[in-house]
Amino acid sequence: MRDTYIFLGVLLLFAAVNIGLVANGTLAADWTGLGIIVAAGMTLALYSFLYKDNPLFKFAEHVFVGVAAAYVFGQTWYPTLYGELIAEWTDPGEGETPNWWLLAPTVLGLLMLTRFSLRFGWLSRYAFAFFVGLAAGWTIPRYISSFILAQIEPTLQPLTWSLEGLNLLVVLVGVIGVLVYFFFSVEHTGTAGHISKVGIWFLMISFGASFGYTIMARISLLIGRVTFLLDDWLHLM
């Protein structure tokens, strides 16, 4: 019951604030003003989850899921299926001929949909085989270059009696420790256990740094949202 009163009170307060903002001309009585009110309402509704699950949050959540699904469909249909495919055949532009080469990826895409049929599902294997083969051929050299060679080369440097040398030594120890931690053929006991412990220390230190960095980024997102509420909506800043 208490929550119902809080819920109704917040709704009434939100309505009163917006009526006041529009009445005194702080917010324009047009589509832009309505957009700001809706954005502020949705922001507050989603933040209300911090109190507890409530009908406002549920409403915002369902609107969010529905709008996102519609948006994804729109993004798939207009720029990709229509823009890149159908328009290329039906409206190729002045002096240009339809690009019939696009039939090949179209057929491959349609073959993937045959997975939904028990009788013709085997046809999808051609499309998947093409896709997997292409992706493997494309990815493996880049993977070796970026994730093995580009990591190994800077580690393989001469160690010297200097700060740079110490830095290289720390990197080398960290790389060896982490590699041993991700070695699955031997149990983490004895020497392997000690080295893998060093590895897990390095991992945790890097996770801590990454965590702090990301939290700072999230705080900046929060600041952006609060700025929107105080400035664009309430005009208090």
Place this chain on the structure above:
Amino acid sequence: MRAKNWLSALVLAWPLASAAENAEQGIDIPAAPGIGTLLADPLPPIEEQELGELLAHPEPPIKVQAFDTPNDDGGSITLTWPRNPQISENAMYQVAIADSPSGPFRVVAEVAATGNLMSEAPALFGRRADLENHHYVNVEEFAAAGGKTPLEDGKTYYFHIDVRSAGGAIRGKVIVNAESKGNFFNNSKINNLVLCLVFSGLIMGYIGIARRRELKIRRIAGLEALDEALGRATEMGKPVLFIHGLRGMDAISTIAAVNILGRVARRTAEYDTALRVVAPDPVVLSVSQETMKASYVEAGRPDAFNPDHVFIAGTDQFSYAAAVEGIMIRDRPAAHIMMGYFYAESLLLAETGSTTGAIQIAGTDAFTQLPFFVTTCDYTLLGEELYAASAYLSGEPRMLGSLKGQDGGKAILLAVLVLGTLLETFLGWSQLTHFFTP
């Protein structure tokens, strides 16, 4: 002082004549500022340093070579020429291009007198000590009337190299030509091929061994926690929520997640515990339904399988997160199992799940998201542990063999790291490092 001024006038007049010659030939080389003024007016005094630069007036290079850029897909010509140790640091080489020997030539690149040394591009020229004494430049396009025009393969282009310094610009007399073409092999990537063959061979070999006998892998703490979490859910009579990451079935982490789902589904079927699976993608949804169905059949409980328990919670990153958070709060599952590739939604999911008091087990190979799972979940499968868990649970020879093969690859890399560092440090032998250059 008079002798100095006379000499400087002579030096200044030289580039002016050269600039006039260039203009006749249609070469767009800007004249050094103030030359005309200096000649018309009485000669002003010249500082010692400036005079030194003028006296060391550079000559354009004579030993110029032009050839198709090696190891590329065409559309590029490389020019090389010897470094002039006496040239002023402020001088510039200007490379001019034309499609006929008579021109008109257009400036296509400028190279600092101390820059673009061949030794700086080992992928193109290899590693030799004398490469420090040569400049190079790659020409891929030039400014034409219709805008920037790429080089055409099979067409002959002509080049000369001029020098521009404080004293003005001097046109190079040597004209060289070359045609660009695509190469079938990129020889600088041979090391990639060797490593690819070695690692593939190891994996294939271990898969063969795995087919003949059982391969062991080490205990993974997060896996043992799975049974604990499922047991807890059974005791509490609450459901288990399995949350897929955001990537589709083309991601290895999603395939690993599906394998783990198979094990979880089998246990929940045996324990008669409700299992809910959320997916962000229709293909992941279909595969998860099939996997879950197969697990329920294996457990002898096909009747308990309900395809509606596997569903799409959202198709967009944050709508997916919002929907899953709602499920966590309303259904209060006893265990959250998050497996796959996650992005920024990881902390939202894990933090919300943590507030519900559910036991949480996560596994991802998204390095940037691991910190959030480590801090908010009870157990986390870090990176490759996710694949290892998948291989361990599935017992598939191919997966176990792959895992062992990767271990073999890691052993090689460990040996290379230790040996290479020792060789570099104590013997100065860097061939191993060069082999591992991307």
